[in-house]
Amino acid sequence: MKLPQAFIEKYQRLLGAEAPAFFASFDQPAVSAFRLNPLKDDFKNVDLPLNDPVPYCDWGYYGTVDGHTLDHQAGYVYSQEPSAMYVGEVAHPQPGERVLDLCAAPGGKTTHLGSFMQNQGVLVTNEINKQRAQVLSENVERWGLQNTVVVNASPDELEKKWPQTFDRILVDAPCSGEGMFRKDPTAMQYWNPDYPAECARRQKKILASAYQMLKPNSELIYSTCTFSPEEDEQVIAWLLDTYSDLEMVPIEKYAGMIAAKPEWANGNPDLTQAVRLFPHLMRGEGHFIAKLRRRSETAAPKKEKLQKKASLSSEQKKDWQTFAEQTLATDALTQPYLSKDRLYQTPAGTPVLSGLHVLRPGLFLGTFKKHRFEPSYALALALRPTQFKQVLNLDEDQYTHYVHGETITVPQAGKGWLALSARHKIFSMGKQVQTTVKNAFPKGLRH
């Protein structure tokens, strides 16, 4: 790979004797991997080889995934470069926490954080770019996350809305992407010697907003997929110098991972608690990760403003109940949120959402139509098989026809909504009328 000359000179200077091995790694193929979804009871039931596990991620395996397979469609796998998996592992949120993923699209880290949270607590996932926020929302849906709110806002807007609100914030920052060169050589087009410093200015701005949203005794995780000290050690050194109630939290270094380099910043020895993942030292594209704690002596937050429940009209209540009684083995509508005729379940403890561009204020349950409720595709992917009254398992042929947009004929007449699975993995819902199951598979996903 032809690397920019200024890039070569910079890393020769920084890495010295190690530089040739670093440069040689750019001529090796990019490493791919995937993560399984522990929110599924049978999450290891995938048609993929699981004989090459990622050593630092319980759900990670080296290998590639085809986006059109049932495993992908049904939310059993997420394709993620292996060093990026260590970010979610380091963040490691607990069920019940209120967590913010501030720079989140397309959702690699969000789906990982959600896997730890087990649908308990609130995961707010934000993306500043509108189109990318849409992709994030689709991945949240595919992963079956119930406790996740998807927002499209700038860190600035959020900082004003949500002071001292979160137990844990991940800033997986936009960066110069040097760790992407191998996977996507077009990333090199943006690179110039001043680019890292330009990115660092933006990173500091994002972190300044993130800091305002941290509760006392909370954690901030910062990561980049670049090697440049300006965006890595120097940004963390700046954070520590700027905010006296932040302190480093040590990160475990697995084989091939190395300590961050204080000599690449202001010499602060605490920086060694952060970690660097380099492509010439381990199987992955490379990352930088730091973890900080905001100390508990920070002034307590003012009274929190939480999202209120919506009140359904009596007709909406009736239509929802009719649907839920016929179709679901669970009636989980405790925190309703209405957006026009769309019904959502907002996780309890969601911070107030008014005034923000919210793509998904929680789990999208479905839409009120004239005298009936129509369930969403997201509901099919979010519930366990035991939470449906009826799951119809399709054979391979029926599955192929259904994801193509066709109807299915079944021997026994029936009426109403049911979950559809193939190889016992739920991938959609369908509406039965007599012996026909009508197609409700999203048009955009048909193939």
Ligand SMILES: C[S@@+](CC[C@H](N)C(=O)[O-])C[C@H]1O[C@@H](n2cnc3c(N)ncnc32)[C@H](O)[C@@H]1O
């Ligand atoms: C490294 S990517 C995030 C990857 C994501 N966390 C994942 O694991 O899939 C950084 C994201 O930050 C967004 N971004 C760009 N400028 C931003 C800004 N000023 N504030 C917040 N986010 C920004 C980009 O659109 C991009 O989606």
